[in-house]
Amino acid sequence: MPPANRHNPKRAKSSQSLYSLHEFLAEFPSDEVCLEWLWRERHSPDGENAHCPKCEQTRKFKRYETKQSRQSWTCTGCGHHLHPTAGTIFAKSSRPLTDWFFVMFLVSSSRCGISAKHVERELGVNYKSAGRKLNKVRNELRQQDYTGPLSGDVEVDETWIGGKTHVGEMRRLRAENPTLPKNYSKPRPMVLGMVERKGKIRASVMPPNATATSSARLSHRTSSLSR
Numbered sequence: 001m002p003p004a005n006r007h008n009p010k011r012a013k014s015s016q017s018l019y020s021l022h023e024f025l026a027e028f029p030s031d032e033v034c035l036e037w038l039w040r041e042r043h044s045p046d047g048e049n050a051h052c053p054k055c056e057q058t059r060k061f062k063r064y065e066t067k068q069s070r071q072s073w074t075c076t077g078c079g080h081h082l083h084p085t086a087g088t089i090f091a092k093s094s095r096p097l098t099d100w101f102f103v104m105f106l107v108s109s110s111r112c113g114i115s116a117k118h119v120e121r122e123l124g125v126n127y128k129s130a131g132r133k134l135n136k137v138r139n140e141l142r143q144q145d146y147t148g149p150l151s152g153d154v155e156v157d158e159t160w161i162g163g164k165t166h167v168g169e170m171r172r173l174r175a176e177n178p179t180l181p182k183n184y185s186k187p188r189p190m191v192l193g194m195v196e197r198k199g200k201i202r203a204s205v206m207p208p209n210a211t212a213t214s215s216a217r218l219s220h221r222t223s224s225l226s227r
């Protein structure tokens with residue numbers, strides 16, 4: 001076996017990972033690299049020419065060193081500034097982009113979801129800020145999920161969410177309706193989930209009177225709607 005290069009760790013073939021932490025760190029090592037990635041992804045695939053909304057044509061853009069270290073590229077024709085983070089969830093954030101990118105990495109690489117507490121510990125930020133970041137990333141991913149269709153093999157199943165009715169709540173219900181059976185508990189909402197194998201996930205709350213047929217109908221409708 002050839003000696004492994006410890007400076008360039010490779011993902012093992014047997015690993016289930018599609019994108020390891022090493023690959024993530026190598027691709028996005030600094031705030032500046034993340035910004036450059038956004039610039040190319042959103043405005044300028046070649047990193048130099050982009051559409052200037054003021055000149056209304058493709059122009060050459062330059063990154064000028066400024067005292068305020070502005071996070072923008074400037075049109076060489078008219079001086080218009082383009083901010084790669086404008087209109088994204090990272091806009092006006094006081095934390096480096098690497099924090100945001102790492103949260104996205106955590107969310108997308110975790111199998112069972114991550115908590116705001118986890119983000120708080122990993123980034124060394126306060127709980128409120130961790131929760132805000134996580135919510136923004138989750139909402140963004142959810143919105144992206146809903147724009148595309150489900151395809152290929154899609155698995156559908158439903159489940160009931162929630163636990164037993166709380167004692168206090170049961171007491172109130174019994175006071176209102178003394179004929180309630182002994183083993184009564186409040187109906188729990190049914191959630192229908194659809195998973196595209198190795199792909200997107202959809203979940204929706206079913207109406208209270210849902211039956212097997214109506215869930216089948218909904219799953220059919222949802223998947224055909226998005227196809």
Ligand SMILES: [Zn+2]
Pocket residue numbers: 052053054055056059075076077078079080
């Ligand atoms: Zn311009």
